[in-house]
Amino acid sequence: MPFLHFRQATCRLQSCPNHFPSQLELQMHARTDASSEQAASWPEEIFSILQRFEVCQVPYVPDAGHSQLIQRVLGSSTMRGISLTTEEEGVALIAGAWAGGQRAALLMQSSGVGNCVNMFSLVQLFRLPFFTLVTMRGEWGEFNHWQVPMGSTTQAVFELSGIRVLRANTAAEVSEVVEAGAAQAYNACTPTAVLLSQRLIGAKVFVK
Amino acid sequence: MSKANLLDRRSVVSSLLKDRKGMVAVGGLGASTNDMAAAGDHDRNFYLWGGMGGAVMMGLGLALARPDTPVVVITGDGEMLMGMGSLATVGLQKPGNLSIVVLDNEAYGETGGQVSHTASVADLVGVAKACGISDARAMTTLAEIAAFAASLQDVKAGPRFANVKIDAANLERVLPMQDGTFIVTRIRGSLGLKPI
Numbered sequence: 001m002p003f004l005h006f007r008q009a010t011c012r013l014q015s016c017p018n019h020f021p022s023q024l025e026l027q028m029h030a031r032t033d034a035s036s037e038q039a040a041s042w043p044e045e046i047f048s049i050l051q052r053f054e055v056c057q058v059p060y061v062p063d064a065g066h067s068q069l070i071q072r073v074l075g076s077s078t079m080r081g082i083s084l085t086t087e088e089e090g091v092a093l094i095a096g097a098w099a100g101g102q103r104a105a106l107l108m109q110s111s112g113v114g115n116c117v118n119m120f121s122l123v124q125l126f127r128l129p130f131f132t133l134v135t136m137r138g139e140w141g142e143f144n145h146w147q148v149p150m151g152s153t154t155q156a157v158f159e160l161s162g163i164r165v166l167r168a169n170t171a172a173e174v175s176e177v178v179e180a181g182a183a184q185a186y187n188a189c190t191p192t193a194v195l196l197s198q199r200l201i202g203a204k205v206f207v208k
Numbered sequence: 209m210s211k212a213n214l215l216d217r218r219s220v221v222s223s224l225l226k227d228r229k230g231m232v233a234v235g236g237l238g239a240s241t242n243d244m245a246a247a248g249d250h251d252r253n254f255y256l257w258g259g260m261g262g263a264v265m266m267g268l269g270l271a272l273a274r275p276d277t278p279v280v281v282i283t284g285d286g287e288m289l290m291g292m293g294s295l296a297t298v299g300l301q302k303p304g305n306l307s308i309v310v311l312d313n314e315a316y317g318e319t320g321g322q323v324s325h326t327a328s329v330a331d332l333v334g335v336a337k338a339c340g341i342s343d344a345r346a347m348t349t350l351a352e353i354a355a356f357a358a359s360l361q362d363v364k365a366g367p368r369f370a371n372v373k374i375d376a377a378n379l380e381r382v383l384p385m386q387d388g389t390f391i392v393t394r395i396r397g398s399l400g401l402k403p404i
Binding site: 082093096097099102118129 | 232234258261262263264265269270271274277291293296300389392399401
């Protein structure tokens with residue numbers, strides 16, 4: 001099962017089937033890779049934080065930047081990974097989970113944030129302890145310009161929807177930022193999105 | 209397109225909720241949530257006034273959080289069509305305690321009665337089955353509804369999906385409370401959860 005989800009994550013990345021990265025693009029990605037080469041520990045740090053905050057439901061739309069975390073969640077005995085068909089399902093799921101007494105965290109890519117806009121109404125209306133981790137596209141060495149419009153407006157969309165935005169740009173700050181975000185979301189009922197920058201995730205995943 | 213055996217929506221919903229015991233009921237945006245209010249207010253009524261397309265997912269989140277509590281989502285064909293992908297998500301998770309009932313009048317009744325996809329091409333029972341919800345059925349009589357209502361208490365045998373063709377009469381509105389935070393906090397309280 002985890003393998004299946006991992007493959008789905010790969011599929012989503014290759015949603016631009018006729019595009020083959022040029023040599024120049026590959027070089028750009030190679031440069032941005034430097035920060036992520038040793039970064040395998042931050043998804044594990046996020047997993048530990050979600051565990052510590054007793055998050056039980058983890059809805060997601062696959063993204064390569066989240067693939068390691070998704071695998072950990074699917075293998076966890078305390079968290080349930082819930083594969084969605086569209087990100088807005090996750091917002092509604094979080095509302096139901098909260099009504100039933102469970103914490104949830106939504107994993108998605110920046111393009112998915114746009115899919116959620118009307119459903120974000122629930123975050124305010126139900127005063128949800130909403131927490132989401134968003135892997136960014138379209139902001140750092142992006143090779144697919146179709147990712148740029150949504151990547152450029154992700155933060156503004158959240159803020160217009162009444163959701164606070166925190167950002168982690170480097171592997172070293174992921175733990176601190178995610179911890180702060182989870183604390184304000186779950187303890188203070190302050191809806192929060194943590195953006196995991198494309199620089200952090202590295203472009204390596206796009207070319208595989 | 210058959211117009212025979214159309215049931216009265218209020219009779220369907222009151223039958224579903226009559227002996228509900230601890231069941232949580234999520235009412236989709238529109239007339240369905242009003243039907244729930246008409247059947248009588250309840251601490252475990254999750255009234256929706258928006259978030260169109262999200263009713264099934266709210267039911268799923270609740271059902272997964274409380275596996276011993278029956279959860280029923282009562283919604284309309286338009287709301288269900290908007291969240292059709294969520295049937296695949298339910299099919300994957302297979303919560304035994306979740307049931308979905310669509311009150312299908314083949315129209316967007318709240319906005320002037322515009323014809324919906326279920327009037328001609330969309331077969332929601334077929335969609336639910338194809339999404340892995342094997343207990344998916346069309347119900348045409350109140351006797352079937354009553355038997356189905358009793359089965360909702362079995363929290364191991366779901367997920368269930370039922371489509372009920374109802375008549376398109378626009379009934380007098382019975383409006384539930386609108387305060388979302390109160391509605392959720394009340395459900396949480398009835399489940400023994402403390403306020404934040």
